[in-house]
Amino acid sequence: MTDAARGRPRHRPNAGNNKPSRPDAAPSAPGLAARMAAARLLAATIDAKTPLDGLTDHEHGHPQFRALDMRDRGLVRAILATALRHRVTIGKLISHRLEKPLPANATALSHILHVAAAQILFLDIPDSAAVDLAVTHAKSDPRTVRFSGLVNGVLRAIVRAKDAELPAVLAETADAPDWFVERLNAAYGADEAKKILTAHRLESPVDFTVKSDPRKWAGAFGGIVLPTGTVRLEKLSGPVSDLPGFAEGEWWVQxxxxxxxxxxxxxxxxxxxxxxxxxxxxxxxxxxxxxxxxxxxxxxxxxxxxxxxxxxxxxxxxxxxxxxxxxxxxxxxxxxxxxxxxxxxxxxxxxxxxxxxxxxxxxxxxxxxxxxxxxxxxxxxxxxxxxxxxxxxxxxxxxxxxxxxxxxxxxxxxxxxxxxxxxxxxxxxxxxxxxxxxxxxxxxxxxxxxxxxxxxxxxxxxxxxxx
Missing domain, CATH: 3.40.50.150 (Vaccinia Virus protein VP39)
Known part of the structure; x- marks a missing residue:
């Protein structure tokens, strides 16, 4: 699989029982193991309310996640963060392609669709790879095999319509549960609540508290110094431990x-x-x-x-x-x-x-x-x-x-x-x-x-x- 198929963030400024049926099987299609792990972890998050940090911990995380190499682990993290950050938007674009809602017990199918749609809409992954791997995933699971045609049809329809429909759906959608939107509106007013919800769609920058000389460390990291004295990077290009000053204990992430x-x-x-x-x-x-x-x-x-x-x-x-x-x-x-x-x-x-x-x-x-x-x-x-x-x-x-x-x-x-x-x-x-x-x-x-x-x-x- 190409680097693009493995996935990098696409820059868009506007932008039942879910255990795997064959947990020990080794998927043959390149990239399939990562997509299966992403769907399994999405199920654990949505259905079992399991925090994502624990599932994707490199030492103690979910076995399907730990079985992946580091590059595919990064892809899984990107897919999950994107699928959760845009969950309502993705759900609407899927539902627009369905003649009737998915059965209430078809959660495994829903997670396959969300994982693939997150890649198609927001990640730098070839649409064909996202669709083909989702169809293969659906065929590999007895719970979803009969829906493989639906998976193919829905996802290809999203590919065709995404440029025209995505901006409008983003504009009219709050990517959060209704209870949370209602609490925000009550506490902060509709305008401020909308700004908060818009911010939630963006990947967070990385902040550092430094022992001394914030300007020095901002220069070393290629970041900026906030008015509060915190040093900020837009994003990391590698492990935190690879940054200068880590081993010397000059700063910490906060x-x-x-x-x-x-x-x-x-x-x-x-x-x-x-x-x-x-x-x-x-x-x-x-x-x-x-x-x-x-x-x-x-x-x-x-x-x-x-x-x-x-x-x-x-x-x-x-x-x-x-x-x-x-x-x-x-x-x-x-x-x-x-x-x-x-x-x-x-x-x-x-x-x-x-x-x-x-x-x-x-x-x-x-x-x-x-x-x-x-x-x-x-x-x-x-x-x-x-x-x-x-x-x-x-x-x-x-x-x-x-x-x-x-x-x-x-x-x-x-x-x-x-x-x-x-x-x-x-x-x-x-x-x-x-x-x-x-x-x-x-x-x-x-x-x-x-x-x-x-x-x-x-x-x-x-x-x-x-x-």
Whole structure:
């Protein structure tokens, strides 16, 4: 198969039981194994709500993925990200070619069609290769063999119509579940919601927090320095570990928005600071570099091991504690506490397009309740007069503004809001709300180039213990 058939992103500015029937069979057609793996992993994401990062992990991912060579693994990742990022658009273009909807139990067929259509519409793969491999895939599976003619007809019709139809469908479609679109509209208004959804269709840039001299590292990477000091690359051309400065621990990958909460403490040099739910350690590293004496608390042993490895590479030291936050009893209370809480991650859809298809409205409510318990527990770890910064990467107010307001009401007399002032963070003043919260969205940080603009959706609030 040619390099083009293996797949590279095509630049378009507008642009039941799903186990394989023969998991041990070795597909003979070049490229078929990658397409079969993509359909299998798409099924795991959509039907079983399995996060994509785990499925495509090079060491512990799905067996069909790990059986591929590195180039085909990259192709599978590209197909899945594209199929998820444009799932509603692809679904509409498929349905327009069907006389009647696919049977409810024909999920395997649906995934084959979505994998192929993603290649035809958005990836630099010959249309004939995408169609022929999808037909071969359908014929190889007893569940879909009788639909191979339908697969051929639908996909060839999409090939013929894509240039005329795709721009219009993109313009009228929100590539997200209805519940998410409704929540965005309610929280941000229709215009801002549309900007966020448009940003979600773009591949995310790559951000780095550097120990020092951002301009030097931007030059070394061929990137830019953001107003916040983060170094940004539009995309990587190889593994992160191949970039200069990796082995020396001069930087770490961290979205520009994720780097903001740790800055909200002000001068913490020499102070005892706890980073709660600390893995993978980016914020811990920031706090250490700020001169704080940091205790990193993490409930997961495996994640704490990862945090320790990251700090070792960076040459930074922090006390590491494996403990459930709600049961953690330090010998001495802290001067400040950072709680970057587990959340729905709806602010990271641009870099993790599976989030909208693995999470639900019920998950948001459940995670907000967990966050509230953790925040209540964090209060008990900080000294009188100490600061608490609460943050997460959700776009939903139930996990952000609404949670913070309810927290203040329930702890009245003990906790006060310490509003973030725009003059104390002038480079990010546009992200400070009138109430003194930090709120970023993927539609923010317009740099003129959509591929370089934007940042994760983040919320942060700063509180102070007064009793």
């Amino acid at each position: 979205d520009a928005a994720a780097a903001l909460p740790a800055r909200l403490f002000g001068d913490i040099k020499g102070k005892r600071v706890a980073d709660l739910c600390a893995a993978p350690g980016g914020k811990t590293a920031q706090l250490v570099l700020s001169g704080a004496k940091v205790t990193a608390v993490e409930a997961s042993k495996n994640r704490l091991v990862r945090l320790a490895a990251n700090l070792d590479r960076l040459g930074l030291e922090a006390e590491k504690v494996n403990a459930d936050l709600l049961a953690y009893k330090p010998d001495e209370l802290f001067d400040a506490v950072l709680l970057d809480a587990p959340c729905s991650s709806t602010g990271t859809v641009r870099r993790h397009p599976d989030v909208l298809w693995t999470k639900s409205l019920a998950d948001i409510a459940k995670l907000a309740a967990v966050q509230r318990k953790l925040l209540d527990g964090a209060v008990e770890l900080v000294k009188l007069g100490g600061a608490i910064v609460f943050s997460n990467c959700s776009l939903d107010p139930e996990e952000g503004e609404s949670l913070a307001k309810a927290f203040l009401v329930d702890h009245k007399g003990k906790i006060e809001l310490d509003p973030i002032r725009r003059d104390e963070v002038p480079d990010i003043s546009a992200f400070i709300t009138s109430e003194g919260y930090l709120r970023t969205t993927p539609a923010g940080l317009d740099l003129g180039n959509p591929a370089l603009s934007g940042l994760d959706g983040f919320f942060a609030a700063r509180f102070r213990r007064v009793a």
